[in-house]
Amino acid sequence: MLAALIMEHVLVITRALLDQLGSFQGFQPDADRYLHAMLASGANHFMERPAAENDPSHKQLIPYAVFHHAGRFLTYTRGGSSGEKRLVAKRSIGIGGHINPIDAAQDSLGETMYYNGVEREIAEELVLGGTHTQRVIGLINDDSTEVGSVHLGVVHLFELSNDDVKSNEDAIQDLRFETLEDLHESRDRLETWSQICIDHLWQARQKA
Secondary structure, three states: OHHHOOEEEEEEEEHHHHHHOOOOEEEEEOOOHHHHHHOOOOOEEEHHHHOOOOOOEEEEEEEEEEEOOOOEEEEEEEEOOOOHHHHHOOOOOOEOOOOOOOHHOOOOOHHHHHHHHHHHHHHEEEEEEOOOOOEEEEEEEOOOOOOHHHHHEEEEEEOOOOOOEEEEEOOEEEEEEEEHHHHOHHHHOOOHHHHHHHHHHHHHHHHH
């Protein structure tokens, strides 16, 4: 009974909806069209997390926040207390997690619920000493891995007013800022989603 009471529920969409919108592998910059459709009324629902983690017919929506200041990006190592055990010890540039029912107040549905979850996840994992702005720059899908096959990333780029950032939990270790050049050169040490993000940011810079 206790396990049932504390079971985590996570926000998901069906893979059929993703297929309808246009399945992709890697980075998809047309974020607004996808996100608006996925957060529409009736387009998503909550599932028990253990079931969702083993059900590729659904995709868990995961905000993936990337933090930038003065030409450098925040990086960290996932510690042993990370909620996603399959990513422990990997280097990452993304902070985020699942959207839960707690993010949906009585007057908070759809996109408002989603952005409530983004802010909650960041506050749980980091302490930001300055101000910031943010925008969604794309989506990540990677069906080539066990983790990726059941998750869909929504990439948020945060522009920070300073580099005063501290970890707020044990799962976030060895915080530091690195240049895009350094991250691109050493991309093999990053988790797959971070590699996909770095590749997109690098290509965008080359085209600028």
